[in-house]
Amino acid sequence: MSGAILVLSGPSGAGKSTIIDSASNRIGEYYFSISTTTREPREGEVHGVDYYFVSKEEFEEDIKAGQFLEYATVHSNYYGTSLKPVKEALEMGKLVIFDIDVQGHRLVRAKMGDLVTSAFITPPSLKELERRLYGRSTDKSYIIEQRIENAKEEIKAIGEFDFVIINDIIDRASLEFATIANASRLKLSKQELENLVVQWENGLS
């Protein structure tokens, strides 16, 4: 049994991290893919926990070396996912959870589509997103404005996702996320399906 991939996307401020944290005791063991970025750490963010923070030069070297499963430029910064830890976790049969943007979702689906389940997480409205982003106020207002413009674009891709989680009431959103995560583990890859049919006919399982 190989692992499975769950991609989560949605506007910054949708509450993705909070949802994952609050559901973690209901979804069994998983590997949370840590993205690599060239953007500056926010207050409280830790290298190797929230992101791998690297320089633009380091990031571009890794691109050349083919070490990214996906990467993109957002707000003039690079964001990417290193392939190696993901492959290792999948080989161990783990559920790998990605918190990436809609571009990243497209790229991961194109490369590993038969392992992917995806969910778009969003606050109930644009107004509520604005309220949360300004309320959090860890970012300068021009950065918040950029995030809001980005959210308006990202919501247009909502139809590309298997599921949508409206993060209105956190307990409900967390339960919905856990349900989706547990279902995503049951998805079989093409390879697993082929093996299953052969074994099924020959009575090996």
Add this chain to the structure above:
Amino acid sequence: MSGAILVLSGPSGAGKSTIIDSASNRIGEYYFSISTTTREPREGEVHGVDYYFVSKEEFEEDIKAGQFLEYATVHSNYYGTSLKPVKEALEMGKLVIFDIDVQGHRLVRAKMGDLVTSAFITPPSLKELERRLYGRSTDKSYIIEQRIENAKEEIKAIGEFDFVIINDIIDRASLEFATIANASRLKLSKQELENLVVQWENGLS
């Protein structure tokens, strides 16, 4: 919020009914779609519970009247799903569960694909299926042989399904089914997604 559809397929003898029954207290309210058939009732089967048992003439009249969501001929008998109760249940926001064959799955997906999640349920091997079918012994052996031949064909369509449930240990299969059923409720139709994006931008939700 409109309802959702969960299609279950798999060989006769896979244990689909047992799995649904044993999971029913974990999956909330649902409408189980009762198929209409022209085959003879087996011992213990009840009209309006297991199937609607009708004559060939009645079935063919309903076909002409366009009253089937899907229908097919299997082992020289008609099997079909009437559209009306399904539509009513969906309008009430219910999860509608179908126990239909792989042909039926294709037809339902073609007509209502944006509402459909599907799972293929199978015993762990062909040998085990044979053991269960002969052990049940409610059918004549030529019927069992036909079911086995049919199962060998149906397993080839396993890749068309979103999920696979191996019914080896019934408690595990039942839990997996409940997880899939609860996730399938979270799937949004195209119409719901379009409404959501409009409301999201205008702050109506």
